[in-house]
Amino acid sequence: MITFILNNKEVSTSMPPGTPVLDFVRYNQYLTGTKIGCREGDCGACTVLVGDLSTNELRYRTATSCLMPLGNAHGKHIVTIEGLNMADLNPIQQAMADESATQCGFCTPGFVVSMAGFCLSKKSPTPQNAIAAVDGNICRCTGYKSIERAATRVAYLLENxxxxNPVQFAASHAILPAYFATIQARLQSLSSTPNGELANEVPTAQRVGGGTDLYVQKHDEIKDASIRFLADNTDLKGIRQQGDQCVIGSATTVTDLIESPLIQQYFPDFKQYTTLVSSTPIRNMATIGGNFINASPIGDFTIFFLALDAELTFREGDSVREIPLRNLYLGYKTLDKHPEEQLEQIRFSLPNKQARFNFEKVSKRTHLDIASVNSAIAITVENDVITHVRLSAGGIAPIPKQLINTAEFLTRKHLTEALILDAIAVAQTESAPISDARGTEAYKRLLLGQLIKAHFIKLFPELKVEQLLTLKV
Known part of the structure; x- marks a missing residue:
């Protein structure tokens, strides 16, 4: 039995745990304020809040309910737009009305829920952060300036x-309903049965982490499937340092990485990189292990960790196997992975003080889009000589590529503009892009060269930037 708090009431259901939360709240609970839009996590019309105690305090994050399995709601607080209503418009809704930030209104519930999530977060109450909170919501008719003004007004609600505590503040200052102040104690009293026990552990059970890719690809078949839920498995979570290595559980989310002090220490630009990847609700749900196993040739974090030469740990019963991430991909969507193996850990060597890292991505939209080509580099230069380098790229081959030949060509050479151009030529020999909806073969080859240039321009500003930008490969 799946049990959780839905808005202000406790609910239990025996519906299939693979049922999308969106379908449960609309068709079982008749809460139709949560809208059905794209069913791919892009539009944000179905956004809900998910409150949990995984950090030993009540924490809320936004999620796209069209991609969230009901089993992942177990033991949590799920909030739809109806759960934010008060006797009159709440201040977030009032801000939207006062700024004329809605026309047809279809998308409005998602925007309001996302702004409520901002109010319940520990993020600094700045207009920039308030606007960033709605990066997963699309409006097709109002125009975003009025919505941005409404978000700015919401930020001012939090200035004192x-x-x-964000939850207590929002409840006590009538930003959100007063019942929010009772949720932590109520969640603590809920059944502690882990959602991993909600499905039969049959050999053919589908493993599901955040579901952000599976529910796009397999919506109709997965909703009734037997599922092994991974998202709340504490053995598969966490980010920690072991000696000079970073160890990450496979069910760790992108947001977990963004908020990790360890990642912030060694990759101070990590948050900036992630603004190019998906949206806040998707980053809240998507797992790093899922990004790897999805095997997309343009998986953003696959490319990121390929440049770090990450190692993967797989487990099948008592058998443990470790392989480099670069060896996982045998062909398009083909993995060196046994059917019953489960990815447990990702580990990589933390960069030393001399090492530099960069990630670049080009897509048709700056945000909330998949890459045409993406690339990452980890490099160490001593006395103008490249002593160590790893370079990766996506969108240029049937698999995510670590550009081994290019790295070997660069190693032990003096860093010059001419060397970079020669390295781009080598990278083209490791590239075999195809023309598709994201660009022609020629365009992707051009992008690969430009992103390699971008790495060096960003990391080594002392190079002659203007010359490097204008030189053709």
Missing amino acids: RHDQ
Whole structure:
């Protein structure tokens, strides 16, 4: 039995745990304010809040309910737009009305829920952060300036919060309904049965982490499937340092990485990189292990960790196997992985003080889009000589590529503009892009060269940037 708090009431259901939360709240609970839009996590019309105690305090994150299995709601607080209603419009809704930030209204519930998630977060109450909170919501008729003004007004609601608990502040200042102040105690009293026990552990059970890719590809078949839920498996979570290595559980989300002090210490630009990847709700749900196993040739974090030469740990019963991430991909969507193996850990060597890292991505939209070509580099230069380098790229082959020959060509050479151009020529020999909806073969080859240039321009500003940008390969 799946049990959770839905808005202000406890609910239990024996519906298939693979049922999308969106379908449960609309067709079982008749909460139709949560809208059906794209069913791919892009439009944000189905956004809900998910509150949990995984960090030993009540924490809320937004999620796209069209991609969230009901089993992942177990033991949590799920909030739809109806759960934000008060006797009159709440201040977030009032801000949207006052700024004329809605026309047809179809998308409005998702925007309001996302702004409520911002109010319940510990993010600094700045207009920039408030606007960033709705990066997963699309409006097709209003125009975003009025919505941005509404988000700015919401940020001002929090200006006196300081170090107060966000949930308690929002409830006590009538930003959100008062019942939010009771949720932590109520969640603690819920059944503690882990959602991993919600499905039969049959050999053919589908493993599901965040579901952000599976529910796009297999919506109709997965909703009734037997599922092994991974998202709340504490053995598969966490980010920690072991000696000079970073160890990441496969069910760790992108947001977990963004918020990790360890990742922030060694990759200070990591948050900036992630603004190019999906949206806040998707980053809240999507797991790093899922990004790897999905085997997309343009998987953003696959490319990121290929440049770090990450190692993977697989488990099948008592058998443990470790392989480099670069060896996982045998062909398009083909993995060196046994059917019953489960990815448990990702580990990589933390960069030393001399090492530099960069990630680049080009897509048709700056945000909330998949890459045409993406690339990452980890490089160490001493006395103008490249002593160590790893380079990866996506969108240029049937698999995510670590450009081994290019790295070997660069190693132990003096860093010059001419060397970079020669390295781009080598990279083209390791590239075999195809023409598709994201660009022609020629365009992707051009992008590969430009992204390699971008790495060096970003990491080594002392190079002659203007010359490098204008030189043709």
